[in-house]
Amino acid sequence: GIQVEQSPPDLILQEGANSTLRCNFSDSVNNLQWFHQNPWGQLINLFYIPSGTKQNGRLSATTVATERYSLLYISSSQTTDSGVYFCAVSGSARQLTFGSGTQLTVLP
């Protein structure tokens, strides 16, 4: 199956800082999504982005499908951005495979 690698595994930021999270995948994909798991365990869909660029407020994402990576940008981070960020992909098998996540801590 498709392998998904996320980096960095852990990230600690001061409030107001910007950050970039990376997701590499091993094969062509039909589906790529970014999720945020908040400290209460809820999984929130941030972006559905198998290719191209999208923006939603302080968050944006870019997927370069031909080079098999996706980036999630967080600008002017806030403490409420803390949690784990997951990248998930699926290819021809249509099973969404999750990366191991980036644990983000934003300090006040």
Added chain:
Amino acid sequence: EAQVTQNPRYLITVTGKKLTVTCSQNMNHEYMSWYRQDPGLGLRQIYYSMNVEVTDKGDVPEGYKVSRKEKRNFPLILESPSPNQTSLYFCASSLQADYGYTFGSGTRLTVV
């Protein structure tokens, strides 16, 4: 409000006592799936359903059953739960398999 509803949120049960975790979505989505999340192992798919009466195994189906008799409901059944099924379970739905997923709030199951 568009949502995926899982029940219960928390459950403690004993080994061997059959249980069902319910999942319902109000978005008329065709695709539904179940995941479990474990420390160090991440999120792994248990079963998925492409549409009514169409279900298939994910990566870790052993010990679980599902059914999809109606579009909106996709219950997860543990016929004889064991302690290794202690986990955080998520149900998800999507318009189709290759679209964005909406997750339920999770069910934290403990089997003693």
